[in-house]
């Protein structure tokens with residue numbers, strides 16, 4: 462699958478975003494090492510802290526389906542800025558995929574690519590408590 466195809470799956474997932482409070486829909490698509498893709502969107506709540514980001518919905522859906530190994534994640538919003546993962550999502554991603562490639566897209570389809578370990582250097586992981 463190409464980067465653009467993965468981003469286009471994130472764009473489709475964004476259509477299901479429930480974001481009446483921020484009016485900022487986000488979509489994510491995570492590619493597992495076996496090539497399967499799981500998607501997610503942000504799901505907000507009147508108790509704002511109970512909101513879950515698109516990336517975590519995608520990752521948790523994949524983990525719940527038995528996947529533990531990941532290659533790439535695409536994230537998009539309908540905004541004019543690249544949609545970078547929030548700090549909490551970076552931390553949740555590092556648990557399963559410290560070297561995952563992160564494609565951050567924007568509404569016009571342009572995107573930038575990073576490795577998670579450059580977005581979250583010196584991360585706290587299971588190795589930190591050894």
Ligand code: THU
Nearest residue numbers: 483485487503514515545546547
């Ligand atoms: N959001 C995501 O879904 N992913 C991110 O990485 C950044 C923020 C959502 C959460 C909330 O529903 C909205 O964007 C505005 O913060």
